[in-house]
Amino acid sequence: MDADRAKRGRGRPVRATAYVGIGAVLLAGCASMPDSGDMRDVESTPRQDAKVRVFALPPAPDAEPQEIVQGFLEALTSDDVNYETARKYLTGDALKTWDPARSTTVLDEAPTAFTRVTGERPEADEYGFELSGKNVARVDGQHAYTPTSGQYRKLVHLTRVKGTGQWRIDELPQGVVLGRSDFVRNYESINKYYFTSAAQSGEPGTVADPVYVRSQVDPVTQVVRDLLEGPTSWLNPVARTSFPSGTALLKGTKALTPDDQNRLVVPLNKKANRVSASRCREMAAQLLFTLQDYMPTGVDEVELQGSKGALLCALGENDAGTVASHGVDGGAGYEYLIDGDHKLVRLSDRDPVTTPSPVPGALGEGEKQLRSAAVSRGEDRAAGVSADGSELYVTHMTAEGTLGDPVLRSGGATAKDRLTTPSWDGRGDLWVADRDPEKPRLLVLADGMGEPLEVRTPNLDGRIEAVRVAADGVRIALILESKGKRALYIGRIERDADAESTTVSIVELRSVTPDLEDVTAMSWAGDSQLVVVGREPGGVQQMRYVRVDGSPIPGSGPSALTGVEEIAASEDESQPLVAHSADGIVRLSPGQQWQTVVKEGSAPVYPG
Structure with a gap:
């Protein structure tokens, strides 16, 4: 902080820091930036209370470049399922190729952008922006969290859209970028469970594989999808899943929700149709252990269905312990x-x-x-x-x-x-x-x-x-x-x-x-x-x-x-x-x- 103040005192631009959560993304491969023009500060995304839900607003028809950048950054912290509102701030290749699921960059504070006008005319049709800050962590495409350090500096480019005259972002880094406070509000850590061969009893044991999911955007379905995709890269060499390769939720599956009996029905694609009864029980156990970690009193039974709606198997919490050694049975005696x-x-x-x-x-x-x-x-x-x-x-x-x-x-x-x-x-x-x-x-x-x-x-x-x-x-x-x-x-x-x-x-x-x-x-x-x-x-x-x-x-x-x-x-x-x-x-x-x-x-x- 003192160093930053000193730099400001010498007339250097304020260094923007940003909290990055699993949802805010900046596109890779930025446009070349202009080397002349005025530097202008764009206000950072305000911090939000951890319990407040944020609903993004689309760009106003007469929004200036600074307002477009600020609105986009705020939209990244919202609860939009697929970042529909954030996409309204984009145009051209950025709109076609921006992938918010690519990664999430977490910065020490919410991002602030600095702008440079292309050319010397106030009516210029291009703006360049730099987002900068102090790296805290990165959440990759598998939703695995890794602490990071050093400075974050990425370039964003805006253009005036022909025909409408409205400003839009046309180039930016891949992924999402947001501040730590927004990350904490928007995401939570959930343990996926896979099998190991390390249990002393000889039966399969389980190992936790933590990932971050967006806590207010259908987390149950998110974590089921993550589990089906297999262990994260770091854990993969020593863990195994019982789900056949390519197993996924049945196409068209929307939100997964337990019924009033705390039973969750999970429809799978055809890759799971021919699994044996014992393997199916292992698959159900993985789901049950994972979902009970997220919502301990919310799921008592898991039912797996094949691609044509046929029952593959069902497993309740009282039987899950017969499938694999999981957790600590009864705790330590002393x-x-x-x-x-x-x-x-x-x-x-x-x-x-x-x-x-x-x-x-x-x-x-x-x-x-x-x-x-x-x-x-x-x-x-x-x-x-x-x-x-x-x-x-x-x-x-x-x-x-x-x-x-x-x-x-x-x-x-x-x-x-x-x-x-x-x-x-x-x-x-x-x-x-x-x-x-x-x-x-x-x-x-x-x-x-x-x-x-x-x-x-x-x-x-x-x-x-x-x-x-x-x-x-x-x-x-x-x-x-x-x-x-x-x-x-x-x-x-x-x-x-x-x-x-x-x-x-x-x-x-x-x-x-x-x-x-x-x-x-x-x-x-x-x-x-x-x-x-x-x-x-x-x-x-x-x-x-x-x-x-x-x-x-x-x-x-x-x-x-x-x-x-x-x-x-x-x-x-x-x-x-x-x-x-x-x-x-x-x-x-x-x-x-x-x-x-x-x-x-x-x-x-x-x-x-």
Whole structure:
């Protein structure tokens, strides 16, 4: 802001910033712009209240170029289904080729345009405009969100239409551009669900694939269409859909709406006509999981119909769990932590007793002092890191569970250069990073007991400070430290097995906290979100929720807490947050304030 003010003081044009949502689009391939004439400012699109619906107005017959640009930008923020009103501001090739579904650019503030008259005569028949701003994100044609940075600069050209004398836009970039506030008002994130092979039970598991849809323009039909198109590009290599290639809604299908029995009928084209009964149930399960994520109490049953109206299959919510492992069944039985005696103990949020009890087996008996631990998702095994960080132990949580030899040792010279807190995935494999500067590695132990396998991490920039694997087993969250800064990244887990060996790689790492320079703790907190503790440049420590695509979650994060060192959340969002803070081990239950449960303790974790 101060830099912008300084530029204005030197007579330079005001830099326009714009919030870009999934609907505002600018065409690619702009006309060459004139290099002479007067610069004039066009007012930006005003911010709208998040609950206000916006109805676009068509151009007035005598609208000046500035009014045409402003009206077009405002029309991009409206609830027009196909941007019918926005198209009325276009002419020529722009009217024929402009594709608002191509992409959405989100800017820091609503766009302001600067105009330059072609030639020196006030009656000139051409105007050039530049839209500029600070990039925040881009939503691509698959509706996938990606944080961006840098400056946005695009050119728009207007001409006076022969015959009518009215001004219209004849060249502009492809896609939609709008401000962040309009984006938040117009769009919402919805999880599509696809299958993985990572469920420990052997049955298919599900993985969330978040996309943004226009919240006031038939979102149910939008998300069904998105689901049928398959996983987004980033997730596609590790996810599968049961819908046959080319499956789409039956031609002519309008809005999809559940009936008064909360049943949604979905008519499909002929590509789905010959699917087997079991595959059809998987297709219905994908739809049911996706729609229930968007409207939890709105869809109880999905019915799929073929191209000629024949019933293919129907699936209710009570039967969906028999098709695939989805979510967390019943939530975790306990919260776990390391007590003041360096033993692994557990605590139930359903029990009024707030004194933790040792877990069954060697790790709860204090046979080895610990600094961190991880409990398997079935809560039958635990992995513990020794107090000095040099050794990793795995044992069963039963009275007969013995410690045995460590399954892994680190040769790091100091405690901070040794093993991180481990993490279990949905397959039952155990992950941990060795921070030894001489041999930094990310390792996975098959079934928690196998020979440690070094994971390939191409293009990893920095040292791994924390590891958390999602329940789906195909996504991993890493805190990476580079040049004194720590940031949170999400990577895709790819496995390649043959008769002789298995290769595991972490690919396409992407930052999900671009505005934080010091991330100190994180935990998965749902199918597609994490809770993060970090600090903005020059700011104080804060706690917030972020989605795996890097998009912010509207509303405030958890209430403030002093000196947070570690955070634990369940992927069952109904369970409380647990943190290690200056006040000890504290708990935040839904609708309540932070409460201290243990004065001396550290390393709180949920299963996983």
